[in-house]
Amino acid sequence: MLNTPPTPPAAQLDFVVIDVETACARSSSICQIGIVGFAGGREVFAYETLVDPRDDFHAFNTQIHGIAAHHVVGQPCFGEVHALVDRHLAGQTTVAHSYFDKGALAAACRVYDRPAIATTWLDSVRVAKRAWPDLPNHKLGNLARYLGISHQHHDALSDARAAGWVVVKAIDHTGLSLQEWLAPPRKAGVAPRAAGHGALSGERVVIVGEPRDGPLAHRLAAIGARIMTAVGSTTTLLVIAGDPDPRALARDPQWQKAQAGRAVRIVSAAALLAASPI
Template sequence: MSVVPATLPASDPCDFVVIDVETACSRVSSICQIGIVGFRAGVEVFAYDTLVDPCDEFSPFNTRIHGLCEDYVMNQPTYAEVHATVAAHLGGRVTVAHSMFDKGALAAACAIHAQTPIDATWLDSVRVAKRAWPDLPSHRLSALAKFLGLRHKHHNALSDARAAGMVIVRAIDHTGIDLGGWLNPATYRTSAAPKPAPDGPLKGERIAILGETRNGALGQWLAEMGGRVAASVGTSSTMLVVSNEQPYGRFFHASPAHRRAEELQRAGSRIEIVSEDALRARVAAAG
């Protein structure tokens, strides 16, 4: 396995970086692979991937998970030798990891190898995914990659970092909550669904919204009409409403939510895709 160098200097601007590490054994300090990906405006702008000599043993259990062993890391740098590069990519930046395992592994490796701890602002993509798509049965990275249609090789550090970054990108698109909002728990706690009215023309409908958070003006109106507003398009959804405020313009059909609704339609679901204006007009005419 070769090292993929950063395509942009670590100092180049990006909105956030994502890191994933693989470990050689049960000791979290035993980092044997590091993958880092930088994103700006929803697009990958650099990637860094390296094998690492963990200066520790490889357990059969860990090797079965990621396929790495002593032979793969022979003559590879130790963590102490790559620390400066990792710190240059992460230091002072919003750093995403899928669970906080990677944060803990970096801290442990810094301690073991007598390196300065990395000062970053951490964001857990598991928590983001659970709030963006609460109805999914699993928020494991492999399950999210499948749901979002991402190419992904699980337990490869670079591929895992890339997929976790796209979870953030898609969550921002899906919910309308920007990166700053996800970093502020008070913001996404307010995105809980409004309680549907006990009766109304939309009673019995399970509705996802494209372009607004579910507690926005459209979500409130849908709930007042008796609809149950969901956080994402799922197999139980009966309607996807395209908000007038949706950010995709005429390209809204390319959004993950719209594509998911179309997939369900092709599979025989009765889910309807309707614009906000059309639905409001329909409800007004029926009332």
């Protein structure tokens, strides 16, 4: 077990993150648990323990995470750590990268006849897909590389920590609060129809920093721009809304595509509207 500082009071935490590893195909066969707490955009505590699953270890699972039967000799079973896990998660927002961990905890609670853990779950896969929709995949390892997060894949504590930083960076990247991430995602708005004439007639525009149905989109469409969802082979103009952080902008997939496309002009919304008044 990892020795860590005392857990801050629940009221001081924004969310906790959990990751588990399993010994075999049965989701209840938890053999490692990692939990990390976040507050104010930083990590404030970490907990990790090996767990004796009292089940078979399959070679496939051991090959993935490196934990074998001899590693858990003398370690507590899930029934013995349930109260501690419950203390960390109950009443909190609990992040997991996919809902595998949620299902594994529920299965282990049933096997050991322990109460289900009452927490509010947030899937960091869903968060990542919404924050960075143009990435080729949203596996934790790929996200960690893209976002510059230190990560040792299939180590429960490292996976939990990485998933937590994905959420922190998504909040920073999108400006959406944790409560907004917990709310059901709003359906993508319908882009305004381009006017038949105007200074931007014929331009196919992607906007970064504002929704495609927002006020800027309506202003550009009113002077002829066709508002697109993403940069593609026919895009002619990338418009940067507001005054984004240069580092965040450099990581934006639409910005990166536009930089690679020689036919795409990049301009700030303020400069474009000054040159093309309605």
